[in-house]
Structures are given as structure tokens and as C-alpha cells.
Amino acid sequence: MKSYEVNFDGLVGPTHNYGGLSFGNVASQSNSQQHSNPKEAALQGLQKMKALMDMGFVQGVLAPQERPDVAALRSLGFSGTDAQVIQRAAKDAMPLLVASCSASSMWVANAATVSPSADTADGRVHFTAANLNCKYHRSIEHPTTSRVLGAMFADAKHFAHHAALPAVSQFGDEGAANHTRFCREYGEAGVEFFVFGRSAFDPRYPAPQKYPARQTLEASQAVARLHGLKDDGVVYAQQNPAVIDAGVFHNDVIAVGNGEVLFYHEDAFLNTEQMLGELQGKLGKLGGNFQSVCVPRALVSVEDAVRSYLFNSQLLTRADGSMLLIVPEECRANERVWNYLQGLTASGGLIREVKVFDLKQSMQNGGGPACLRLRVALNETELAAVNPGVIMTAPLYDTLTQWVNQHYRDSLRESDLADPQLLLECRTALDELTQILKLGSVYPFQIN
Ligand SMILES: N=C(N)NCCC[C@H](NC(=O)CCC(=O)O)C(=O)O
Known part of the structure; x- marks a missing residue:
């Protein structure tokens, strides 16, 4: 049976702004308080989706969240009408209002970890929503994420959904940003590669000193258990704590994998040789031929990797296997990175072509092409069971472009977040969006 890797991209929400909310994420910190352009951000994301669809890839779309999150503010003690809640938060606790307004759900690589049916004990595709426990503004995403994923992948015969792990840092889980899968064909059993930043319960593992390690080993192990993965089909590896301290807050900022290939930076992992051997051995047992492309620090420094987001790229298999x-x-703007990429495509290896996209609005908050997509490997039957409303088509692209142009502002500053009108604009837009994407009622304002 035919199988596909479907990229579901996060649609940027109407409150996209630069809140400086992510300690350890260099771009988020350095662009704090800049004015943002939500309309441009959403259109840049849509253009990437359309381009991939036009290249022949199956492309999906994942809806943004209701922001400001008034319910979250209420749970922190702000009361009154929705408008009063927002105004009281603005007056007494602006950082909390900013956090409750973040459009961070756009980075859907952090929405969930997904295991395809070929890997799981019950033969269903498994999803575990990420608790995103490390940052308050992201920790409030998972309840709506679960409802949206449930509306997209509703058929319990094919899809199994797990609630987020316990909401404590010991089970800090950032979803697919720290998870890659190696396989021969997307529909065949593969090796799931979980990368963690620290262990919560075993002090023998080193940890970064400056910035937080968001993903724990114990969270990754729990996800693998929930999904019913076999030991033979799983490899765990630790991120090099030094690169976390250099701004690599997720593994997808320093490595990306696809098919049988891992593309990574020399400094990305601890115990790299052992890890590569294990990947080779386990994929080999499944009939696969694991290959790795290491980018040496002499050619691209970790700093250049973080600045350009070279590894936050999407590595896609084309019809001819290349x-x-x-x-x-930002990769083209960095001479060393661009030279490296020219050499890579000219070398006659598997990676033959590089395509460049302008995602500046998202990049300024630390979100590149790979952050914006959640990969779901599906066979033909499973693809047919996905809610068709969320699969990108030319008419859907046109409708969503019009929808963005109609509802989104082209400038947003921190002071605008206190405007209760923004909440109404967001709800009006999202109510229409759930009809466009045929999601039913998924937002707090629709179900409470
Ligand atoms: N690498 C992956 N997969 N995802 C990128 C997530 C970026 C996100 N930025 C933010 O949440 C910044 C929000 C702000 O500062 O306004 C984060 O740090 O969690």
C-alpha cells in the first residue's frame, strides 16, 4: 500500500507577537518588544504550504488557538467580563497578558509526538499532545491542541490520542521537535529516535548550566511506552548540553532526519558514535541502510547554525528518491552556511536541492520551516480517514489567504494586546476557520 509523510503546518494565529517569552531561545529573546505583522506571518506560512503542495507533497493545515486565553487568565485570579479580565491583567500583570496572547501554537512541531501505525503495538497512528511544561505560555496549548488533533484524526479505528504527560518539569515534553523517525518507506516499520536534554531522575546524565533542557529522558520513554513501541524500534540520545547553552533549545535546531538519513551538526549529541551505531544496527535489522551527513564545526559553527536555522529545515523525499x-x-544570508549548502548539493549525495523560503515573522521568534510542521506518516487508508477539511488544496489555499487578509492586523505591539477588540477579532476569525476546515467546535469560546 502507498504511504506518505504528510506535513501539517501550523497556521499562524491573529495575535502573533514578539513577547520575549522563551528564555534560552535566542531569537525570541533578542526580538522582544519589536512590532510584529500577524498578517504577513500567516501569509508567509501559507505560501510555504502552497509551495510544498505544488511540488507534489501532501500538505495539511493545523488551526491556531484562541488568544488571548481568557480562561487561563481567570485561572490566575483575574475576574469580571472577558474585557475586564484582559484590562485587569494589562494593568496588574502585563507579562501574564502577553503570555496568554502568544500565538506560539503555530510551531506545531511542538504540538505532539506522532508514531505511525507500522511502529505501534495496536497498528494505529498514536499521538501524544506535548505538555510544553518548560514555558508557561506554551503549557496552556495542549488542551486545545488535543481537541484540534482529535477533530483532524477522528477515526478511532486508525488514530489513538493520548493526553499530555503530567504537567511537571520532570516530564517536560516538547513533542516532535525532539523526535525523528528513520525508515525505508514511510509505511514500513521504522526506528523512532528520541532526543532528550536531561534526565529528571538519574543524576548521572549531565545537564546544561545556563539554559533549561526542555525535554527529559523520562518524558520520551513515557511517550514510547504509551505508543506501544518495541525496544528494537527506539533509540534514545542525549543532546550535547553545551549546545543547549548556546541556544539550541530543541534538537530540531541542530539536526533533522528523514527516511534513512540523519543530517546533523558535529556538536549536536553526546556519545555520537555509539548513537550512530545503534541507529545503524536497529534500522539495519529492519532492512534499512542508515546514512548520516555530519556538518563539521569547522565549516558551520553552532552559532551560525542557531542564527541561520540550517538544521531547522525540512528534509523531504522527492518522487525519484532524492x-x-x-x-x-537566513541560510542564504549567512555566507558560511550558504557555501556549505552549495557544496552539499553539488557533492552528488542524497540531498540534491535546496529551496529557500521567507519565514522572517516566525523566525524572529525562533521558529523555522521545521518548527512550523508536524509530520504524520500515513498509509493510503489512514490518509483517507483524515478529516478532508484540513488537507491543503488550491481552493483551500485561496480561501485561507482571503480569510487572513480579512481578519488579521498588519501590526501588533505589546500595548495592542490590552485591546479587548483583539479578542473579538480573534474569535470571529476562528469561528469562521472552524467552518472552513470543518473542525466542529474546538475552541473554549465555542464549547463553554
Ligand atoms: N524548534 C521548534 N520546534 N519550535 C520553535 C518554538 C519557538 C517558540 N518561541 C516562542 O514561544 C517565542 C514566543 C515569544 O517570545 O513571543 C519556543 O521557544 O517554544
């Missing part, structure tokens, strides 16, 4: 790398403009 691979294509989708990178952000």
Missing part, C-alpha cells in the same frame, strides 16, 4: 532541503532565507 532529497530536498527546505531552508529559511
